[in-house]
Amino acid sequence: MSQSTSFSSDHIPDISDFSPERWTIKFVNEGAANLVFEVRLPPSPPSTTGSRSNGSNDIFQGNLLRVPKAGAKTFPYPELQQYWESTITPLFPPENLAQHQLVKLGHSPSKVVALLNDILIREESGRRKDFRGTRVLPDAQYGMLIEDMRSQNPSDLFVEFKPKWLSPSPSQHTRCRNCAREAYRDHLDPSHHKAHRLGILCPLDFIACRDSLESLDNVLKHILPASSSPSQRTRLIHWLKTNTLLPALQKVQSEHDPSLGVNLELAMTLRDCSLFLRISSPEEGPGKVRVDAKLADLDKKNAAKKKHHWEWLERNLVEGGFYGGKETPREKTYCLLERSKRN
Template sequence: MSQSAGFSSDHIPDISDYSPEKWTIKFVNEGAANLVFEVRLPPSPPSTTGSHRNGHSDIFQGKLLRVPKAGAKTFPYPELQQYWDSTITPLFPPENLVQHQLVKLGQSPSKVISLLDDLLIKEEPGRRKDFRGTRVLPNAQYGMLIEDMRSRNPSDLFVEFKPKWLSPSPSQRTRCRNCAREAYRDHLDPSHHKAHRLGILCPLDFVACQSNPGSLDNVLKHIAPTSASPTQRDQLTNWLKTNGLLPLLQQAQAKYDPSLGVNLELAMTLRDCSLFLRISSLGDGTGQPRIEAKLADLDKKNAAKKKHHWEELERNLVEGGFYEGKETPREETNCLLERIKRN
């Protein structure tokens, strides 16, 4: 896929200027399309003011390095950044988005890519089996520095979950889209135990928990870490009951519902994002928020590639009666809409 017209790299920092041979690198995570690393620069010599080239004291401070994976059929990073700037950022307050910055990886062959690949080889035994052997895209010109939302100290609490489909489509009656899809999956694989079907969290509970104690209990059961202290659990509970971010995401999903045929790429992007919560252990007066809530994984979807799959799945859900619980044999789910109907 080609770079967007009019793109200029003149003001994009090049991280290869920061002496890659002196970096301390740690492998953090990976998905089907991207790899994420933590990069630490060596301490500044005592004789300097602490600034590095290009006027940055530490370009990696508070950020993680994300790079494209070889073989992934995704959009180039400059196009993802432009999509983020033009389409995603107008939808949410900046404090509710995991920020990222486009960076250059240096001239090809890149020292940066070689270092990252060397680390991947060392990390191979601990990687997911289906990801082993994959490396950084060899000719990648760009990476991204993404805001690091992990715990800042051992007593912080980090929570990550996918809100999924918070707003039922107009065609939905007895089940939400997510629970209908789960019922369809179990219908295709009858070996799944009933406990699996009933253990899936209905995403409608995320918004309903602001007024429904049962939904609140369901959400806490699924996302509250066992390591949470009573105070942190209370803070998480209060956030779930009062936050404005999940209702805002719900409104955006409803506006760009795929059934309306408006901006399919954005519709599916909004339904596959992640939400990061960091509950800080720092006390009041530190200048740090007690709870930070930010959306991530909002990359542009390749609608041309996935449209047929999306349409086929939707057709199967509708024609198979999975939205209304009329499939044969019927699969029991824990969908909020089904629970309301039973009561």
């Protein structure tokens, strides 16, 4: 999808002003629609006073560069940024959102695109098999600077997960939507369940773990990195039991439940976001722990394109009895609703 748009670009920074041929670029990650890179600028020359000013005008400092993939058929970046500013940011405090800023790729964006594609070619063998061969959208005019939530030092604990559906819809009594969908996938392909060694985490456990040891153990089993230290585990447990972000997301999701039939694209966007969690313990002492927990991947969903699939899947879940655990044969899930009924 072309990125041509009537969006006014007068106030948008142009990253080509920072001499792309001098950049140090590292491929970071990718999804079906976007590619993410780390960009570092060369040190600034000493000023007339002998000091260096590097960093004061470094647009990449603390940010990653995200660009669109060729063939992804997503909304143009200016439209995504406008949606984020007008629809997403009013729902959450600024500190709960990974900030992003629209940038221009230059008057000749092909130079930036070519540099990024060169990095992809060099990194090809390390990319996910189904993503290999994909490149940056050739006529991309815009990118985004995304707040870099990765670890800043070895003592940091970084966790990334998708909270998904934190509340069951009113009609969901035995399984939540996420676990009903997983049961449906297992029903279609038994190897799907075997591929998940730990089973599927029920997202309702994210809220229940404040009071339930079983839910807390389930969450830790799925999101705590294996390399974590005991002190990092303790810090994560404290955040899971005391945070206000997940309850806030649950509240917003409930207010925009798909069953209410209003603003379906927003409802599905809120259920497909990611949460970046960085917990650091500076040298000042254990009482100086800093927690940065922010939501990301809140791009506008293409409801016109996906509405038919969403409705088709929902119909299969209902008619197949997957919400009520009445499918034949019955699939095993770890849904909190199902566990509660057994107890």
